[in-house]
Amino acid sequence: MAINPKSFPHDSSYIKAYEDMNLLKHDVMRPIRMELEVLKPELYLKYFDIEETIVCFGSARIYEAQKAKERIETLEAELAKKPQDKKLQAQLKSAKELSTLSKYYDMAREFATIVAKRAGDKFAVVTGGGPGIMEAANRGAFENGGKSVGLNITLPHEQRPNPYICKNMAFLFHYFAIRKIHFVMRAKAFVVLPGGFGTFDELFEILTLIQTGKKESIPVVLVGKEFWTKVINVKALADYGVISQDDTHLCPIVDSAEEAWKIIADTYKIK
Numbered sequence: 001m002a003i004n005p006k007s008f009p010h011d012s013s014y015i016k017a018y019e020d021m022n023l024l025k026h027d028v029m030r031p032i033r034m035e036l037e038v039l040k041p042e043l044y045l046k047y048f049d050i051e052e053t054i055v056c057f058g059s060a061r062i063y064e065a066q067k068a069k070e071r072i073e074t075l076e077a078e079l080a081k082k083p084q085d086k087k088l089q090a091q092l093k094s095a096k097e098l099s100t101l102s103k104y105y106d107m108a109r110e111f112a113t114i115v116a117k118r119a120g121d122k123f124a125v126v127t128g129g130g131p132g133i134m135e136a137a138n139r140g141a142f143e144n145g146g147k148s149v150g151l152n153i154t155l156p157h158e159q160r161p162n163p164y165i166c167k168n169m170a171f172l173f174h175y176f177a178i179r180k181i182h183f184v185m186r187a188k189a190f191v192v193l194p195g196g197f198g199t200f201d202e203l204f205e206i207l208t209l210i211q212t213g214k215k216e217s218i219p220v221v222l223v224g225k226e227f228w229t230k231v232i233n234v235k236a237l238a239d240y241g242v243i244s245q246d247d248t249h250l251c252p253i254v255d256s257a258e259e260a261w262k263i264i265a266d267t268y269k270i271k
Contacts, residue, residue: 037178041151041171045186048169050147053126053186054115054264056108057202058133058193060159061098064106068099104193104224105136111191111223111257112140112148118261119270123188124149128202129170133193135162142166151179180205189219189264192251194227207250211243219267221260222253229253 012022023029063071075092082088112125125141127134129150141148142164150165153173161170173179184206192203203222209215222228234251237243254260265271 034175034178037173037175038181041182044168044171045149045182048147048166050124050149050169051186052123052188053149054123054189054191055126055183055187056112056133056137056191056193057128057195057199058104058108058137059101059195059199060128060130060132060134061196062101062105062132062194063098064136065099065102068095068102071095072099101194101227104227105133107223107257108133108136108191108193109140111260112137112146113144114140114257114261116141116144116146118265121147122270123147124169124186126151126183126187128152128198129161129165130159131162133195135164137191138162138164151182153179176201184209184215187215187218188268189221191221191223191260191264193223203251207247210250211247219263220251221263222251223255223257223260225253225255 012020015023017023024033062068072092072095075088075095079085079088079092115123115125124147125137126149127137129138129152134150138148138150139162140146148164148166148169150161150170151173152159152161152170153176161172171182173182180202183202187206190203190206192199203220206215206220210217210220222232234243234248238245238248252263254263
């Protein structure tokens with residue numbers, strides 16, 4: 001793809017290439033931008049001696065119980081003023097449903113607490129860096145002296161990093177693909193709590209990598225039997241033959257932080 005200098009400011013040719021933001025943001029420079037997104041977090045994480053991680057995935061929309069309750073009360077107050085507002089009605093219904101999942105915020109926080117207390121510096125806890133389940137996992141690690149990393153991404157709606165990420169361990173990505181590289185490359189386990197499209201995308205990405213041998217076999221644990229047995233039927237996939245029977249064992253489902261940790265601890269012989 002050719003660059004049209006007329007679209008750049010006057011005398012832009014005389015700007016040093018690495019200082020020329022118009023050039024760096026041009027489509028033709030995408031490979032360079034992608035390389036930078038790989039390299040920058042790599043340099044930081046190597047400096048902080050982060051070599052092995054446990055990655056926690058889950059919805060940004062699941063809050064701890066008190067915050068979920070406050071959101072419902074706020075929406076109820078707004079709806080009282082506009083009782084015919086269909087959008088508010090839908091938001092209130094969604095908020096009430098999400099409030100039933102608040103226990104998973106607590107589980108994510110508890111799991112990361114266990115990691116920090118029982119594994120010490122062996123594993124850093126990594127999340128997508130946003131609110132909800134991500135916040136909970138970062139919080140559990142951060143509040144207990146563990147290494148807490150956030151890999152955030154630019155989205156149409158602004159998403160700030162949660163406050164429970166260690167200093168200089170919050171990273172902002174533009175490319176989902178590069179972000180996934182950093183989720184996977186150091187991961188020794190994935191713990192997946194209830195979530196939506198983003199969580200499913202991340203879950204099936206790692207399962208595909210393990211299934212195809214692109215990633216070594218590591219624990220991928222789904223937390224929340226009530227949720228996961230409703231939304232995913234791995235046995236049915238095997239029954240239809242689109243995955244093998246052996247693949248059904250790639251993502252065990254548990255119902256507590258302790259059970260999730262036991263699978264990981266047994267795998268790596270951690271007492």
